[in-house]
Amino acid sequence: MTLGKSSALKTWLKRIGMALGILFIVAQFFQPDRRSPESNAADHFYTVESPPAQLQEKMNGACMDCHSNDANYPWYSYITPLSFWIQDHINHGRKELNFSNWGQYSAKRQEHKLKEWVEEVEEDKMPLESYRIIHGEARLTEQEISEMLEWVKTRREEILVRMAEQAAPEPP
C-alpha cells in the first residue's frame, strides 16, 4: 500500500511540474513595454553639463540603465516574470530622474536632483543593490564615489549661485 501511495504522489508531482513548466513557457509571451520615450540629444545631461569623460563612464556603468532613455537590456531581462520587475525599475527610475531630459528640468529641479544624487549614493541606496549584485561596473570604489560626488557638489554650488544671482534685484 505504501508503495502505491508514493507512486501516486510522484505522478502528481510530475503533473504539477509539467503545469508549472507550461505556465512558464506561456508567460514568455507576455513581455513589458520596452519602448524608450523620445528625447532630444541637446537635453542630455552630458550635452548640458559636459561632465568629465571619466564620470560619464561611471554613470554609463552605474546609473544610465535606469536613469536615461538608453537602457541596455541583457538576455535575462527578456525572461518573464523577471522582465517586468526590471522594466518597473527602469520606468520608476526614469520618472524620478531622467538624464536624457536634464535640459528640460528647471534650475531648481536640477539643483534638487543633484542634492538627492549625493544623498542617495552616500547612503548606499544608489545604484540599487540588486543591480550592483549583477553589474560589476556599478560597484564603485570609495575613491570613485568621492570623485563623483565632489563633481556633483561643485556643480550644485554653481547652480545655487546662478539661482541666487537671478533672484537678486537688478543693480540701480
Ligand code: HEC
Ligand atoms: C536598477 C535601476 C537603477 C540604477 C542602476 C540606479 N537607480 Fe537611481 N533610482 C532607481 C529607482 C527605481 C528610483 C526611485 C525609487 C527610489 O528612490 O528607490 C531611483 C531614485 C534615484 C534618485 C532619487 C531621485 C529623487 O528625486 O528622489 C536619485 C538621485 C538616483 N536614483 C540617482 C542614481 C544614481 C546617481 C545612480 C548611479 C550611480 C543610480 N541612481 C542608479 C533606479 C536605479
